[in-house]
Amino acid sequence: QVQMVQSGAEVKKPGASVKVSCKASGYSFTSYGIGWLRQAPGQGLEWMGWISTYNGNTNYAQKLQGRVTMTTDSSTSTAYMELRSLRSDDTAVYYCARSGNANWFDPWGQGTLVTVSS
């Protein structure tokens, strides 16, 4: 079955960077893009951006431009999301999800809690 498995929880200090991985299985990796989303504690869902696994094209949320980089490694069917210059309000559960081009998200990874605290 289609599965997205993410890396484990992270604790970072303000100003640091975090890189979350997302390994896909059960489908042809380059046939779908990968979306990244986050959910702050007790809050709703925020779209961070999307990457084409076919050609690496990206579309980032404007508020994260300059701080986020999304990449993929098709040899291992893994996507990565790096967020730099972390702030306390970046504390959230980060999700990857399979997605077409600006499409719906299905399925989602299990989530990676990133805590930013001094």
Place this chain on the structure above:
Amino acid sequence: DIVMTQSPDSLAVSLGARATINCKSSQSVLYTSNNKNYLAWYQQKPGQPPKLLIYWASARESGVPDRFSGSGSGTDFTLTISSLQAEDVAVYYCQQYYSTPLTFGLGTRVEIK
């Protein structure tokens, strides 16, 4: 950005009764060239990631029980649970994929009365 407004924020429904969740977009998400509404619905249970229920506003994802249905067009949409079951307790989100940034409603919490 397209703002998605859900109502109510929460609702309590008796087992077996109907639950109705509304979602309104700040601009139309109907793409006239293909007559499709770029609107999805998700269910999120505590401690779990969201699960896709509905896409194209009314197409049920494979494996989703037929008590879940989506309707609406343009700017006004509805998710209906025809006969609420205990396992349907969750937060439900609508999402537009008409334009980036993709945006979600704030969610509607469904509980058992």
